[in-house]
Amino acid sequence: xxxxxxxxxxxxxxxxxxxxxxxxxxxxxxxxxxxxxxxxxxxxxxxxxxxxxxxxxxxxxxxxxxxxxxxxxxxxxxxxxxxxxxxxxxxxxxxxxxxxxxxxxxxxxxxxxxxxxxxxxxxxxxxxxxxxxxxxxxxxxxxxxxxxxxxxxxxxxxxxxxxxxxxxxxxxxxxxxxxxxxxxxxxxxxxxxxxxxxxxxxxxxxxxxxxxxxxxxxxxxxxxxxxxxxxxxxxxxxxxxxxxxxxxxxxxxxxxxxxxxxxxxxxx
Amino acid sequence: xxxxxxxxxxxxxxxxxxxxxxxxxxxxxxxxxxxxxxxxxxxxxxxxxxxxxxxxxxxxxxxxxxxxxxxxxxxxxxxxxxxxxxxxxxxxxxxxxxxxxxxxxxxxxxxxxxxxxxxxxxxxxxxxxxxxxxxxxxxxxxxxxxxxxxxxxxxxxxxxxxxxxxxxxxxxxxxxxxxxxxxxxxxxxxxxxxxxxxxxxxxxxxxxxxxxxxxxxxxxxxxxxxxxxxxxxxxxxxxxxxxxxxxxxxxxxxxxxxxxxxxxxxxxxxxxxxxxxxxxxxxxxxxxxxxxxxxxxxxxxxxxxxxxxxxxxxxxxxxxxxxxx
Numbered sequence: 001x002x003x004x005x006x007x008x009x010x011x012x013x014x015x016x017x018x019x020x021x022x023x024x025x026x027x028x029x030x031x032x033x034x035x036x037x038x039x040x041x042x043x044x045x046x047x048x049x050x051x052x053x054x055x056x057x058x059x060x061x062x063x064x065x066x067x068x069x070x071x072x073x074x075x076x077x078x079x080x081x082x083x084x085x086x087x088x089x090x091x092x093x094x095x096x097x098x099x100x101x102x103x104x105x106x107x108x109x110x111x112x113x114x115x116x117x118x119x120x121x122x123x124x125x126x127x128x129x130x131x132x133x134x135x136x137x138x139x140x141x142x143x144x145x146x147x148x149x150x151x152x153x154x155x156x157x158x159x160x161x162x163x164x165x166x167x168x169x170x171x172x173x174x175x176x177x178x179x180x181x182x183x184x185x186x187x188x189x190x191x192x193x194x195x196x197x198x199x200x201x202x203x204x205x206x207x208x209x210x211x212x213x214x215x216x217x218x219x220x221x222x223x224x225x226x227x228x229x230x231x232x233x234x235x236x237x238x239x240x241x242x243x244x245x246x247x248x249x250x251x252x253x254x255x256x257x258x259x260x261x262x263x264x265x266x267x268x
Numbered sequence: 269x270x271x272x273x274x275x276x277x278x279x280x281x282x283x284x285x286x287x288x289x290x291x292x293x294x295x296x297x298x299x300x301x302x303x304x305x306x307x308x309x310x311x312x313x314x315x316x317x318x319x320x321x322x323x324x325x326x327x328x329x330x331x332x333x334x335x336x337x338x339x340x341x342x343x344x345x346x347x348x349x350x351x352x353x354x355x356x357x358x359x360x361x362x363x364x365x366x367x368x369x370x371x372x373x374x375x376x377x378x379x380x381x382x383x384x385x386x387x388x389x390x391x392x393x394x395x396x397x398x399x400x401x402x403x404x405x406x407x408x409x410x411x412x413x414x415x416x417x418x419x420x421x422x423x424x425x426x427x428x429x430x431x432x433x434x435x436x437x438x439x440x441x442x443x444x445x446x447x448x449x450x451x452x453x454x455x456x457x458x459x460x461x462x463x464x465x466x467x468x469x470x471x472x473x474x475x476x477x478x479x480x481x482x483x484x485x486x487x488x489x490x491x492x493x494x495x496x497x498x499x500x501x502x503x504x505x506x507x508x509x510x511x512x513x514x515x516x517x518x519x520x521x522x523x524x525x526x527x528x529x530x531x532x533x534x535x536x537x538x539x540x541x542x543x544x545x546x547x548x549x550x551x552x553x554x555x556x557x558x559x560x561x562x563x564x565x566x567x568x569x570x571x572x573x574x575x576x577x578x579x580x581x582x583x584x585x586x587x588x589x590x591x592x593x
Contacts, residue, residue, distance in 0.1 A: 150497060151479070153478045153479040153496050153498065154478060154479040154480040154498065156478055157476075157479065157480060157481050158480075161385065193494075193496060195476050195494065
């Protein structure tokens with residue numbers, strides 16, 4: 001049974017693409033066949049985050065206009081053979097593809113890949129519709145800001161209207177020390193408002209920026225980070241495992257000592 | 269604040285008032301709703317807005333049949349939404365007429381979403397295999413749209429049996445799909461809203477009214493769930509929210525000042541009853557109790573549900589006493 005998941009948020013800049021890239025990688029790392037679909041026509045970024053920009057020859061649009069076969073457009077990742085990317089066209093706009101065409105592409109990918117992860121563009125216009133139409137489940141990414149949460153709320157409503165029943169929430173860029181100081185919405189606050197099950201909380205981490213600029217997803221990095229661990233946990237929760245949420249509220253000690261502690265508790 | 273600002277009809281600018289202290293003296297010690305004197309808009313600004321709205325509103329809203337004009341007239345009031353009604357053991361699914369909501373691809377998707385919403389939100393209470401009569405009125409439906417409706421109903425184990433329409437094309441589409449058809453005579457006089465129309469059946473929705481969702485209903489609305497910020501419920505009757513009210517609620521939208529808004533947790537963006545508007549104090553209270561918003565001589569006031577029902581019943585007792593004496 002293949003899974004077709006759209007990653008969306010409404011608001012821009014909350015980390016949809018980062019989540020898509022890292023989640024795709026994390027799923028591939030645990031042995032799943034993953035296809036990432038960039039639905040952000042005209043403003044594609046997913047290839048940059050994966051460091052695959054210079055390998056793109058054909059895009060989804062060429063597939064649709066029958067200039068190439070679907071397999072030819074798929075960009076394979078050397079570091080992780082289980083993962084492919086279907087890039088979006090950069091020289092067109094979101095109106096150049098219809099929801100039916102997206103469905104066609106995604107369903108074709110669904111034949112071969114266990115996970116199809118669709119990276120949705122921001123907004124709720126045509127590009128968003130294209131991204132959610134083929135999906136069977138949705139991951140809503142939000143940051144603990146009222147504007148992001150408000151937009152996420154709107155998007156949840158639209159996705160529910162579309163008939164997608166499995167909707168999960170990812171809260172990105174949370175800063176535990178700010179939550180403790182009551183300067184930031186807490187996970188509970190966000191969850192209370194959106195009323196959808198939580199699947200992951202990702203701490204704010206400067207290394208995300210570094211990894212984005214390098215085109216190297218955090219999940220693949222040599223040095224472990226809390227954010228990467230959070231992504232891996234989301235991947236495993238998607239697989240159906242029950243995993244405790246990361247304890248981001250533990251006293252402010254070194255990240256590495258916290259990680260070590262975490263690993264130790266797992267081994268014992 | 270201007271409790272006697274220009275008197276306008278119900279679809280023009282509401283008269284802003286603010287929630288201040290609790291209406292009933294005996295509950296004044298509650299910390300939840302402190303005195304809050306600031307009006308929403310400065311007086312001058314308000315007046316200019318009112319003036320603008322007055323000039324913009326059509327002089328006579330009842331004239332002009334848009335069908336005859338060729339060009340649909342820009343409607344000031346909001347279109348009606350899909351309604352459901354139980355009648356003699358069958359479910360009526362009533363679509364807004366084309367004069368209530370002009371036909372276009374956009375309005376179809378809107379109707380479609382409203383229908384799905386309504387079906388989803390009261391699914392628990394319906395019996396499976398209920399027969400549905402689709403009251404399409406003068407709305408043009410092609411066979412694809414009708415099939416979509418039938419499929420959606422099928423998902424909720426409802427069975428489309430009959431289509432009630434005044435349009436020949438819709439009737440033909442229904443017959444080809446195998447539904448029985450009831451022809452309606454076109455009733456142009458239906459639109460004249462001269463006679464008093466009783467409130468529609470209460471709309472019961474078990475759902476979260478999320479940002480961007482707007483529920484309109486010509487009767488009382490019960491929401492079992494939250495109204496989130498950015499969400500809106502407009503009812504001609506009361507609004508009862510069994511959950512958190514954080515968005516906008518407008519009760520008595522046709523001008524009934526007796527209407528009330530009740531919520532387990534009152535943190536509204538804005539409350540409106542008939543032509544009065546109020547907003548919540550800046551500081552939200554630490555603890556919430558069920559509360560009731562109602563109109564008093566000073567505008568919209570909020571009372572604790574316990575105290576409110578008591579004060580209401582004491583009023584009744586007083587009336588009875590005076591009647592006796």
